[in-house]
Amino acid sequence: MTNMGTSKNNKSKKQQADENTIPENLLTPVEPTLVANMERVVELATTSHLSDVFNRAAQPYMNYIAERMSLTEKQALLLSLFLEKSNDPRIMISDFAHMIDCRTIRIISLMSEVDALVARGFVRRRKGADGSLSYRMPMDVVMAFKDNKVYTPDSTKCLSAEKFFDTMARIFEDYESGDNITRKLDLLVGENLHLEFCKTATTIFGLDDDDERLLFYVFCNRFVNEDDDMIGEHDWEDYYESKSTLRILRGELKRQDSTLQRKGIIENRNSDGMVDSDYFKLTDKAKETLFKDLDIGQQQTKNQKELLKYSSLAEKRLFYNPCERGQIEQLSELLMPEKFATVQQRLEENGMRKGFACLFYGSPGTGKTETVYQLARRTQRDLMVIDVSQIKSCWVGESEKNIKAAFDRYRNYVKLCERAPILLFNEADAVLGIRQEGAQRAVDKMENSIQNIILQEMEQLDGIMIATTNLMQNLDKAFERRFLYKIEFSRPSIEAKRSIWQSIIPTLAEPIAEELAAEYDLSGGQIENIARKRTVELILNGEEPSFEQLHSMCRTEQLTGNGGTRRRIGY
Secondary structure (H helix, E strand, C coil), X not given: CHHHHHHHHHHHHHHHHHHHHCCHHHHCCXXXXXXXXXXXXXXXXXXXXXXXXXXXXXXXXXXXXXXXXXXXXXXXXXXXHHHHCCCCCCECXXXXXXXXXXXXXXXXXXXXXXXXXXXXXXXXXXXXXXXXXXXXCCHHHHXXXXXXXXXXXXXXXXXXXXXXXXXXXXXXXXXXXXXXXXXXXXXXXXXXXXXXXXXXXXXXXXXXXXXXHHHHHHHHHHHHXXXXXXXXXXXXXXXXXXXXXXXXXXXXXXXXXXHHHXXXXXXXXXXXCEEEEEEEEECHHHHHHXXXXXXXXXXXXXXXXXXXXXXXXXXXXXXXXXXXXXXXXXXXXXXXXXXXXXXXXXXXXXXXXXXXXXXXXXXXXXXXXXXXHHHHHHHCCCEEEECHHHHCCCCCCHHHHHHHHHHHHHHHHHHHCCCCCEEEECCCHHHHXXXXXXXXXXXXXXXXXXXXXXXXXXXXXXXXXXXXXCCHHHECHHHHCCCCEEEEECCCCHHHHHHHHHHHCCCCCHHHHHHHHHHCCCCHHHHHHHHHHHHHHHHHHCCCCXXXXXXXXXXXXXXXXXXXXXXXXXX
16 A cells, blocks of 8 residues: 555656646647647647657647547657648658757657658658658648648549549649659549540550650640640650650650550641641540540630639720720620620520620721720630631641630630630731632631631620731621621821820820820820830930930831831731
């Protein structure tokens, strides 16, 4: 009895000594949440040397975490330390040793527990080029803890086609040097053999070589998730650790001897009718075979990466002649979300086309394109800008596919976006010109085909299309009737030019602005050019250009010949 009492008394004294060692504020209870308990573990662990005192004091908190997360107490400790460093993309094991004030070897003895956290997806491991290991905690893990939730990785089995490619994109985005990314992608494919892509990839396109299979995955991911059909070595080189492997792949592709080429999966990209040996794309055959159960247009528009956001457009004051101003204000009012939805509904009820196609035509520099930008900004509509030069191709049938795909993507944007974006065909002369009757040349047939596709799409338009052109006289009559609004941007009046001069150069005296406006037939774009030249002169010389210099800039901006009429470059 006496011995038992002595033992009990000794234990009590030890506990008392421990409590005296720990700051009083760390002995108070914490909220029953993961983050609160992890924070307390970190506070107790800091400079603790992982002593017995720490173990006894932190045990209730580590136990709480361990039970909630199905971890050991050591894993709970390490997870807390990782969370503390979660804003660091390169967490080193030595960082924990410094934090705890113990030898690195003490932490290394816990590496099997770290491996268990990696296996559970709580932390990601990265192997550097020098063989060093670093770690990071994914943001979705951090957010789960913040919400007091147990993090569980999403299942990658039996996914829909869209979810499958979303997961593929995430694997590529999360890639760190040293990851076995091919194995991860193989597992993903193996878990989803119900998808046409996975069946085709493993049977018809079965690629035994790991390096070529990874290249195949890169092409598929770039095409589906990045809408990229121009893929070069810079798109895949980071995923290969070995320089010799890259050299072998490069040589095979140059010689057209890659398995991917021999099986008709990839081919060289064409540029201006010539084979570009540095860039590649999936073949049409591969696309048709691989992506049968995927709405490519829907998938590619999910990220809305080709949309120009209205919030990125700077506000700019524009000056119009009275007639233009009234038409643009009317169009701006129509495109306001509430009004636009009502008008579309009424048109549909009356059996009329509910899409709106508008044509802005007039001389260069009169503000056509900038007006579209300002309409987008004012009505809070994003822009999908069609680059006609990228649409047209020298290869038979490719231009038609490009223009059709562009309209398909726009249709998906209309469905996905809260407000229908504006489809802008800038400088559309090349695709809206007069069709050639009885066309014999391949290029004329291609032009006619493109125009027929655009005419058909305009009939089915569900959103807003605006085309700009400098050459109204070349517009085909079939297009003319399909544009509901046709607004001419004439060269600015003397009054409008004076306002533009004073707006762009606020320090310009009104009489000088009046004189310049009356003497020179300049567009708003040309006046802006002169203002920029003036600013350059001011920066270079430290003083404003003289009145005579300003006149000289105006004269050179007009590009007039001996006869005083404007020359057309290239004619």
